[in-house]
Amino acid sequence: MNTDLEKVKKLAKDLRKTYPRSPREKLGGYVIAARCVDKCRAFLVNMNGEYNYWPCSLASQWFAFTGITPEQFQQAVATGDSDDDLARWINAHSKVKDQDEVLKWNNRLRDMRLSDMSLQAQQYLEEYIPTCVPNHRPVYVWFDVYDLEEKRF
Template identity: 50%
Template sequence: MNAQDKLKLLAKNLTREFPRSPRETMAGYVIAARAVDKCRAVLAGTGGEYHSGCPVDAMFLDFVGIPYEQFREFVATGATDAEIADWIQKTAKPRPRIEIIRWNNELRGKRLSELPDSVQEYMEDYIPKFVPRNRPVYVFFDVYDLEEQRI
């Protein structure tokens, strides 16, 4: 089986299902599993309206020090979640475990007002379109979990 066939077997069809929550971890990092789901789907042609390499993905990739193209190329090999997690752990900028935990917790609790201006501007239009009106957004990750009906 070639890489493209493996990729297609692993890729979610994001026109029919959602990527994983940004809260879900892979290799010990929030956002990573979601970034993998979106990257696979975009590479397989099933990404729908989702984008790979977006500013949210960049938060993870910048923290671990992995360029998006390198990440995309590895995902394109058809690697499994376990293989990608292992690759991330080997490729990421070495950091003490507590630094990763702090970063994860900072993102889990990050309010919209604490995001970069460009993301705040994007969310100002995004939230009214995609988040149910009667559901308050307390932290950044709520936007995706509310829209994708996880909370």
Template identity: 45%
Template sequence: MNWSAPDLTQHPPRSPRVRLGGFVLLPRMLDKCRAALAGRNGEYHYDCPSDQQFFAFTGIAAGALREQVAAGKGDWEILEWVRAHLHPVRTTPEIEAWSAWMERRGPDNPEDREWFNGEHQRLGAARTDIVTYFDLLDADDFVAFGGRA
């Protein structure tokens, strides 16, 4: 697997649970951004609603992060750049709390609940472990590449 230009038509990005510098979603976003820049993002989209949660928390613009990725920076270099551009500045406990909240986050309104339930049904209605958005993303990645829910 080429991590500098992942082919998301052949495998999913990293799980949203994987952390970089304490941030959930960041490794997944980097995979999606690198794949999009290489024209191999498949059904995955950089700057999707989940990614926008990261951008809202960090105060970083999607385009600014994309520029750093396009410059060929590795995960560690990107993390250093993110830390230098946080607005407002975030402490380690704040980052940990946000990441924990994101891991537990599920639909919080009727429209999102309806969409979530439809996706849950599609992936496997009998799966009682699909409760959060991250559960749903992990299950969708698994099923999209041949797994059985």
């Protein structure tokens, strides 16, 4: 794969000034994927600010489900391809070919309550939420943490 960081830079969000897309936003049919693209592009051109491309607990869910590695994905994003091209790449490289399985996985992640998460994740979020999420806003599901902190609702 060719690397074209100039093309990546034109597509990258400056995460020092703005937020990546919500984990709820889909790319290639998958939740989390669009956010991964934003974070990876920003990382590649040093505009990621406090956001990590990898390791990331959210992205790790998507990588584990699709069988795509962070390194493979980074190489694909580094080509400077558009979201549409990356969506096609994701679908070609994902081990999951059954769209009903993708739908069920998307919905499971969208609906994941904190109490459904590993004890380690719960312990981390127990400290993280009070410092990063507005006090007057309840967290019902995991994705709420991101959307509340990043002021999407």
